[in-house]
Amino acid sequence: MKMLKNILSNNKNRKILVMPVGLSGSGKTTLYKELSKDFDIQLISFDRLRIDIFRKETGKTDYREAFKYISQKKIKLLPIAKDIFRKTKKNIIYIDNTNLKKKSRNKFLCMADDFLKIAVFFEPDIKECIKRQFVKDRDKTVPPSVILQQKENLEPPEFDEFDIIIKKRLKNGKNSSDNWNFKRIR
Structure with a gap:
């Protein structure tokens, strides 16, 4: 995380998109919580959007x-998330979602032409994620079958x-800052 914090600190005057890519339980939300202690970040979390809409309409969390409610009502979260993206005044945007497929990532990447685009790839550790x-x-749980399906759908981020791209590996069941790798092409 130290490397990512350095990158964010050294690019304070730029728009930055941070997009974690990883299975449920890999540490994406935890990373956001740690970063938000030091940086003013616009969080776009599909989980949080679901809960917020559900709470407003039912009072439950x-x-x-x-x-289930969002699915049954066919509420589209992507337009809401894109609207938040467009309207934010913050320089750093964090898309807290699994972001497993290139196609789903592109829905935000195509809006970020002038941004420094950073992927944080949580290399899959099925046993640990389950x-x-x-x-x-834990505020939400995902069945093991869903995590296995996520692994099947995973397309690692690429430099195109x-x-x-920062790779994150689990070490002894923890996300360790010693395991960050860094590559830059532009």
Whole structure:
């Protein structure tokens, strides 16, 4: 994380898009929470959008119920997320979603021509991601079958999409700052 913080600090006057790519339970939201302690970041989280809409309409906050509700009502989250993207005054935007496929990532990357585009690739560790679903204080859980399907759908980020790709590996069940790798082409 130190490397990513350095990149953000050294590019304060630029628009920056940070897009984590990883399975549920890999550490994407935790990364955002850590970064937001030091930087003013616009979070675009599809999970949070689901909960916020569900809470406004029902007064409830259960994630599974919210997911079902949004699906049943056919509420489209992408236009809401894109509107937040367009309207933010913040220089750093963090797209907190699995962002597994190039096609889904492009829905935001195509809006960020003048941005420094950073991918944080959480290399898959199926066992650890599944294990994390059963942590006591987890706000949402994803069934193991869904995580396995996510692994099948995963398309690692490439340099034709991003300016910077940082690879993150789990070490002893934790995301360790010692395991960040960095590449830059532009």
